[in-house]
Amino acid sequence: MKIPHIRRLALASMATLALVALPIAAQAEKEVKVGVIFDYSGPLAGGGSEAGGVATKIAVDLVNERGGIEGYKINAIYADAQSKPDIAINEAERLLNQEKVDLLLGFYSSAQCVPVAAKVDALKQFMWANICISSAVFKDRNLKYVFRPQVHSDQYGVASVQFVSEVAKEKLDTPLADLRVAIIHEDGPYGSGVASGNDKAAKEKGMKVVLNEGYAATAPDLSSLITKLKRAKPDVILHTGYNPDITLFFRQARELGLRFKMLIGHGAGYAQIDKLIDTFGEDVNHVFNVDPVAAQLLDPATLKPGLGDLTSELVKRYKLAKGVKEVPPHASMGFNHTWIFLNDVLPRAIKQHGGIDPEALRKAALETDIPDGGTIQGYGVKFFPAGHQMAGQNERSTPVVMQYIDGETKIAWPKAIRTVDPVVPLPAASPYAAK
Numbered sequence: 001m002k003i004p005h006i007r008r009l010a011l012a013s014m015a016t017l018a019l020v021a022l023p024i025a026a027q028a029e030k031e032v033k034v035g036v037i038f039d040y041s042g043p044l045a046g047g048g049s050e051a052g053g054v055a056t057k058i059a060v061d062l063v064n065e066r067g068g069i070e071g072y073k074i075n076a077i078y079a080d081a082q083s084k085p086d087i088a089i090n091e092a093e094r095l096l097n098q099e100k101v102d103l104l105l106g107f108y109s110s111a112q113c114v115p116v117a118a119k120v121d122a123l124k125q126f127m128w129a130n131i132c133i134s135s136a137v138f139k140d141r142n143l144k145y146v147f148r149p150q151v152h153s154d155q156y157g158v159a160s161v162q163f164v165s166e167v168a169k170e171k172l173d174t175p176l177a178d179l180r181v182a183i184i185h186e187d188g189p190y191g192s193g194v195a196s197g198n199d200k201a202a203k204e205k206g207m208k209v210v211l212n213e214g215y216a217a218t219a220p221d222l223s224s225l226i227t228k229l230k231r232a233k234p235d236v237i238l239h240t241g242y243n244p245d246i247t248l249f250f251r252q253a254r255e256l257g258l259r260f261k262m263l264i265g266h267g268a269g270y271a272q273i274d275k276l277i278d279t280f281g282e283d284v285n286h287v288f289n290v291d292p293v294a295a296q297l298l299d300p301a302t303l304k305p306g307l308g309d310l311t312s313e314l315v316k317r318y319k320l321a322k323g324v325k326e327v328p329p330h331a332s333m334g335f336n337h338t339w340i341f342l343n344d345v346l347p348r349a350i351k352q353h354g355g356i357d358p359e360a361l362r363k364a365a366l367e368t369d370i371p372d373g374g375t376i377q378g379y380g381v382k383f384f385p386a387g388h389q390m391a392g393q394n395e396r397s398t399p400v401v402m403q404y405i406d407g408e409t410k411i412a413w414p415k416a417i418r419t420v421d422p423v424v425p426l427p428a429a430s431p432y433a434a435k
Contacts, residue, residue, distance in 0.1 A: 031075040032346065032356050034060070035095030037106040037116075038334075042083025043217075047243035047269045049108035051322075052131045052334030053078070056106060058317045059338035069342060070350040077101060081112055088112035089119065096125055102356045103128060105338065108330075110134030110153070110190035117146045126358040128345075128365075130337040131330060133267065134189040138390045145358050147365045149337045149381050151292050151397040152390070153190065156240075157197015160264045160290045163401045163413040164236055165205050171424035172235060172261060180210045182234035182260075184225060184249075186241045187214035194240040194266045202238075210234055217245050225249075226256050235261045235434075243269035250280055259434045261425035264288040264401070271329045273404045283431055286403060286423045288412065293400045295332040295376040297411055297419065304374050310339070311376045326409065329402075336376050344368055344381070372396065378417075 038053030039045045060076045068074060077099055081088035088109070095101045103126040107113045113132030120127040121143045129137065129148040133156065137148065161181075168179050183198045185191035191214060202209050210232040215225055222245070229237070237260050241249065246269035269276075270289040277284060296315050300308025314335045318327050345364045346356070352367075353360035370381040380396035401413035403422055410420035426433040 030071055031073045032069070032103075033099065033101040034074060034076045035079060035092070035099060035101035035104045036060075036076050037079045037081050037088060037091055037095070037104060037112075038108055039083045040078075040080040042081075043244045044081075044083040044109055044242060046272065046275055047108075048131070048267070048271050048328060048330035049081075049083070051272075051318075051328050051330040052108055053106065054321055055314065055318055055331040055334035056130060056338045058314060058321070059335045059342065062313065062317075063339075063342050069346050072346075072350065072356070074342065081107075081109070083109070085109070085112045085115060088116055092116050092120065096120075096123065102126070103358070103361060105341065106130050106334075107132045109188075110137065110193070111188045113137050114189050117141075117143060121145050124358055126361040128337070128341050131333045132190070134193045135390070135393075136189045136193055138384075138393045140389055141391075142386060143392045144386055145362050147383055147392045147394075149340055149375075149394045149397060150333060151379075151399045152393055153193030154197045155397070155399055156194045156266045156290050157199075158201045159399045159401060159413070160238055160266065160288075161198060161201035161205060161207070163288075163290075164202075164207075164238075164262075164264070166413070166415075167422060167424050171422070174235065176206045177208070179207045179236065180232070180234045181207045181236045181238060182211040182229055182232055183209060183213075183238045184211070184229070184241075185214050185239065186217035186245055188217060190268065191217070191240040195238075198238045198240075215245070217242050219245065219248070221252075222249050223252050223256060226252050226258050229253075229258055229260075230256065237263045238266070239263060239270070240266040241269055243272055243275060246270065246276070247279055250276070250284065254283065254431050258432060260432060261434050262286075262288065263426075263432070264290060267291045267329070273407075273409065274324060274326050274328070277404075277407060282429075284404065286405060286426055286430065288422075289329075289402050289404070290399050291329040291402065292333055292336075292377050292379070292397065293402070293411065293417075294327060294329040294409060295336065296327060297402070297409060298376075298378055298417070302373060302417075303376065303378065307374075307376050314376070326407075332377055340368075340370070340375060340381055344370065370396075 039049035079091040185195040349360040349364035412422040
């Protein structure tokens with residue numbers, strides 16, 4: 001007679017335990033679904049998009065290993081844009097409508113970023129742009145749900161010209177009025193945006209812009225452009241392109257005997273120096289690149305305590321994942337900007353604005369106020385508010401000018417954080433050096 005009674009007590013206890021356990025289980029299952037879009041295949045993958053995607057995943061994994069954010073696990077769903085704007089748009093719609101992600105994050109190509117940002121904002125969904133740089137993503141569009149901590153293309157154009165103006169007299173012994181500058185670029189939003197900044201800044205400095213010409217990034221032949229460059233005889237070439245077209249440019253420039261005193265690239269393919277070295281060896285020695293700085297090049301003492309250790313963790317994991325010696329700037333961008341969202345914006349949205357819906361994320365992003373030195377790339381983060389010409393863009397982001405010397409990346413500008421005295425003009429041993 002006692003057995004049924006004991007059995008009833010046991011069953012009742014189990015039922016009670018199950019009821020108690022339900023809230024705990026439910027809490028453990030809370031997640032933020034993040035749709036991550038990069039180019040893991042196609043020509044843009046090797047230009048930096050894959051690097052950004054790998055480092056973004058490192059940031060997500062590290063956050064989850066540390067217990068997630070405010071009780072939420074980060075469930076990242078990764079999508080390949082395949083280096084095509086239409087596929088990026090389709091993947092964004094699939095992630096939002098079918099996978100029901102809470103936000104979109106990533107994007108390398110400005111040609112993808114511009115249309116996707118407009119579509120996502122119109123749907124009142126949240127988007128966090130990690131790497132794309134075109135100013136056209138935000139300029140005069142008054143987007144409300146799209147944010148970008150990254151540097152924008154106008155800043156790239158100005159930075160390279162400012163650097164040239166500082167070294168022209170010292171290194172080239174040439175007054176700015178006599179300095180001959182050529183601007184060449186792929187003709188998408190990315191290249192056109194940087195070139196516009198180059199042109200405006202160079203003319204304001206009184207430099208001679210002897211050529212300003214765009215070309216299709218998929219062009220199979222750049223010989224006509226190189227012939228125009230030879231006729232223009234520039235001292236300085238300012239180039240904005242992706243990896244395949246940059247590779248074609250260097251190959252045909254050498255074949256056709258193009259000469260110049262210095263060349264400055266602007267991110268994308270120029271950030272992937274290991275790939276250029278694999279193809280051209282020492283021929284690309286002493287090329288410059290404008291980009292947000294690779295975090296490992298900064299002195300940790302100039303940053304918020306703990307950020308140096310975070311950079312070391314990124315570098316260790318990236319090298320392990322990719323089997324490389326050099327960690328490109330795009331890895332820092334992908335990791336840094338993902339880390340900012342996950343550790344600054346997301347906790348505030350949950351704690352102060354009631355959750356992870358687009359409105360809560362928008363309010364939390366607008367309250368971001370990270371001072372200079374507060375991120376692994378050195379710059380701070382504060383977004384231009386609604387109504388501003390660049391609403392949603394980080395107003396504190398800044399690029400640097402780096403130079404590749406004997407396979408290593410050095411900071412050449414600004415002077416305050418310079419790690420090398422820039423080598424200008426190209427040494428006589430370079431196949432591109434002006435004779």
